[in-house]
Amino acid sequence: MDTKTDTTHDNHMEGVKTEMENKQKTDNDFSAGLSDETHQHLTISEGPSSSCRKVRVRPRPRLQWMKSFPPYNQCIGGLGADGEWDNEHNSETGVPHQQHLRHDEVKKEDGNEVVRGTERKEDVELTPRCVRDEVKAKWRARRKERLGGSYEADTDRWERGRWSGKRRVEETGGERECDDKGREGGANSVWKHWRSRNTSFEAEIKEEGGEGRKRSSMPAVEGENEESGETLEGKDEGAEELPGVRGGSTTHQWSTPHPILSKLLHSSSSTSSCSSINLSSPESDEVFSEGEDVGKKRKTLRKCRSWKTYLTMMHFSLRRQSSWVQLAGHQGNFQLSEGGEVLKLYSEVEAKCLDCLMRDPLRPFVPQYHGMVTRGEHCYIRLEDLLSGLRRPVIMDCKMGVRTYQEEELVKARTKDTLRNDMYQKMVKIDPSAPSAEEHTQKGVTKWRYLQWRDTTSSTSTLGFRIEGIMMEDGSVQRDFRKILTLAQVTEALLYFTRSQLGILKAYHSRLLALSDALTNSPFFRTHELIGSSLLFVHDHSSKANVWMIDFGKTTPVPDTSKLRHNVPWAEGSREDGYLIGLTSLITSLAQAISVVSWQQEDSSGEEKSVT
Numbered sequence: 109m110d111t112k113t114d115t116t117h118d119n120h121m122e123g124v125k126t127e128m129e130n131k132q133k134t135d136n137d138f139s140a141g142l143s144d145e146t147h148q149h150l151t152i153s154e155g156p157s158s159s160c161r162k163v164r165v166r167p168r169p170r171l172q173w174m175k176s177f178p179p180y181n182q183c184i185g186g187l188g189a190d191g192e193w194d195n196e197h198n199s200e201t202g203v204p205h206q207q208h209l210r211h212d213e214v215k216k217e218d219g220n221e222v223v224r225g226t227e228r229k230e231d232v233e234l235t236p237r238c239v240r241d242e243v244k245a246k247w248r249a250r251r252k253e254r255l256g257g258s259y260e261a262d263t264d265r266w267e268r269g270r271w272s273g274k275r276r277v278e279e280t281g282g283e284r285e286c287d288d289k290g291r292e293g294g295a296n297s298v299w300k301h302w303r304s305r306n307t308s309f310e311a312e313i314k315e316e317g318g319e320g321r322k323r324s325s326m327p328a329v330e331g332e333n334e335e336s337g338e339t340l341e342g343k344d345e346g347a348e349e350l351p352g353v354r355g356g357s358t359t360h361q362w363s364t365p366h367p368i369l370s371k372l373l374h375s376s377s378s379t380s381s382c383s384s385i386n387l388s389s390p391e392s393d394e395v396f397s398e399g400e401d402v403g404k405k406r407k408t409l410r411k412c413r414s415w416k417t418y419l420t421m422m423h424f425s426l427r428r429q430s431s432w433v434q435l436a437g438h439q440g441n442f443q444l445s446e447g448g449e450v451l452k453l454y455s456e457v458e459a460k461c462l463d464c465l466m467r468d469p470l471r472p473f474v475p476q477y478h479g480m481v482t483r484g485e486h487c488y489i490r491l492e493d494l495l496s497g498l499r500r501p502v503i504m505d506c507k508m509g510v511r512t513y514q515e516e517e518l519v520k521a522r523t524k525d526t527l528r529n530d531m532y533q534k535m536v537k538i539d540p541s542a543p544s545a546e547e548h549t550q551k552g553v554t555k556w557r558y559l560q561w562r563d564t565t566s567s568t569s570t571l572g573f574r575i576e577g578i579m580m581e582d583g584s585v586q587r588d589f590r591k592i593l594t595l596a597q598v599t600e601a602l603l604y605f606t607r608s609q610l611g612i613l614k615a616y617h618s619r620l621l622a623l624s625d626a627l628t629n630s631p632f633f634r635t636h637e638l639i640g641s642s643l644l645f646v647h648d649h650s651s652k653a654n655v656w657m658i659d660f661g662k663t664t665p666v667p668d669t670s671k672l673r674h675n676v677p678w679a680e681g682s683r684e685d686g687y688l689i690g691l692t693s694l695i696t697s698l699a700q701a702i703s704v705v706s707w708q709q710e711d712s713s714g715e716e717k718s719v720t
């Protein structure tokens with residue numbers, strides 16, 4: 109955006125400051141009082157500032173396929189698209205951090221090699237990298253040959269592998285719910301069981317089958333990814349967590365890990381020598397035998413060293429990158445960085461919000477924001493990975509607020525300047541009778557119409573939030589929660605999501621209460637309309653649980669900062685978002701779930717006592 113917007117925003121923040129100084133209070137339902145922690149966060153030194161004007165920025169597209177966005181598996185541990193990591197910007201100075209470039213200054217973009225570095229050091233270090241690239245290129249060529257040369261161009265397969273776990277499940281004969289021994293298991297069967305017991309909640313569960321964890325790995329196995337890093341793509345923290353190694357959530361493709369990956373992992377335990385790596389798989393033979401003269405020891409050694417570095421980095425990455433997964437939102441918006449940060453396609457609106465939030469009492473509830481980075485021609489915001497450190501994370505994304513459209517969408521809709529056929533199609537797919545006769549004729553709806561329809565046919569309008577998606581620990585993803593409309597249904601979904609674990613329910617409950625306090629004391633919240641923002645619930649089997657505020661792409665400052673209440677229904681012009689209505693619903697529902705589980709436990713312990 110332009111300078112005008114910046115000025116507006118700055119003025120706005122100035123207004124916020126004045127407001128704080130005057131200690132004006134908005135009329136809301138929350139208790140006042142700053143906790144020590146809140147004070148602590150208020151005094152946090154300057155966070156990263158948006159230096160986004162200094163780089164070329166594109167609007168966030170709704171990407172159809174991933175060719176221009178190398179997939180997650182290419183981003184791991186620097187094994188990405190041949191040195192694509194580039195200008196990491198110092199968020200304060202806007203100057204690229206040259207030290208973040210890897211030693212290879214030779215950069216390939218779209219096949220064009222760009223030589224950047226001239227220093228001696230780089231020249232020396234280029235050698236193993238070049239060897240590696242050469243080997244990788246040969247290997248790629250071989251794989252391509254084996255696959256009939258189709259995988260590079262077959263974008264449909266690419267897309268399928270990356271994003272459409274559902275279709276994958278169908279193709280693999282619905283083996284999603286069986287482990288490699290053919291036993292039934294995994295979250296889906298639990299979900300089905302749960303659903304069959306709970307007739308009041310009729311969500312149609314679509315078995316999207318491991319869309320999360322699997323999708324990032326699939327292209328590698330199928331050879332759909334033309335880059336070499338994909339073969340070693342990791343997602344969990346150790347060999348025991350690898351697809352195919354872990355039972356209960358695998359398809360037959362994963363009955364064994366990829367041969368090279370398997371060897372890498374085994375080799376990592378013996379770190380002393382490259383000779384400890386047993387390279388006998390067909391793939392590795394291909395890589396290492398071709399053009400390799402055993403007599404030329406030096407060359408071989410260099411190759412080994414190169415591969416050793418490669419393997420070490422890979423193993424490190426596997427451990428570090430955990431199992432990041434994008435549960436909701438725009439496809440292609442995200443990447444992982446070398447350091448395990450989540451990179452989200454840059455939006456100035458969001459960057460400004462995050463910048464403010466780093467100096468707000470809400471900071472402990474928001475992923476750490478580390479400024480921005482450019483990669484190729486795109487710019488990304490750098491976020492803390494909220495799944496980092498979790499094993500087999502269970503995730504739920506709740507989109508907050510009583511509406512998910514901005515008021516400006518309504519204004520645009522009145523002129524009907526843009527009719528969206530894609531949204532019309534989505535609407536028809538869910539309910540053919542939803543579009544009006546006119547919309548059917550036009551085969552298009554305005555964005556506002558679609559979003560408003562989504563809001564009114566879900567719990568958004570009534571409860572002030574909706575569940576966008578849930579991923580269980582086996583990687584199964586459910587995204588269709590349209591039929592959850594009442595608090596009781598939400599409670600049932602929460603019981604399913606947490607598997608009725610009291611500790612986790614309580615942890616979520618107290619976290620939301622703390623969030624509620626922080627919101628009360630937040631100048632950011634008092635002065636911003638939050639549209640389409642989510643609460644991300646994450647926990648794992650070790651009972652780590654947390655809730656985070658994410659997605660500020662449609663969160664904007666309001667001109668009159670004294671009026672916003674967040675706990676009243678929206679009327680046009682009010683800018684009210686109903687965020688607190690949603691939060692209250694969630695807190696109430698969690699309290700209900702806690703009561704239900706407590707009763708159940710009391711009941712069962714009573715029964716046990718009476719038996720004994």
Ligand SMILES: Nc1ncnc2c1ncn2[C@@H]1O[C@H](COP(=O)(O)OP(=O)(O)OP(=O)(O)O)[C@@H](O)[C@H]1O
Binds near residue numbers: 493495
């Ligand atoms: N910092 C993070 N750490 C871990 N996971 C994240 C993080 N940020 C986002 N995600 C994952 O990505 C998903 C989408 O995030 P987000 O809502 O920010 O994307 P979006 O494309 O802006 O969404 P929308 O289309 O609703 O605007 C989340 O549901 C979550 O699974």
Ligand SMILES: O=P(O)(O)O[C@@H]1[C@H](O)[C@H](O)[C@@H](OP(=O)(O)O)[C@H](OP(=O)(O)O)[C@H]1O
Binds near residue numbers: 512562
């Ligand atoms: O979840 P659904 O039903 O698929 O609908 C999408 C969802 O509402 C997104 O939040 C919205 O993006 P924004 O939040 O950025 O508006 C997107 O609009 P888009 O297609 O214009 O990106 C919608 O298509």
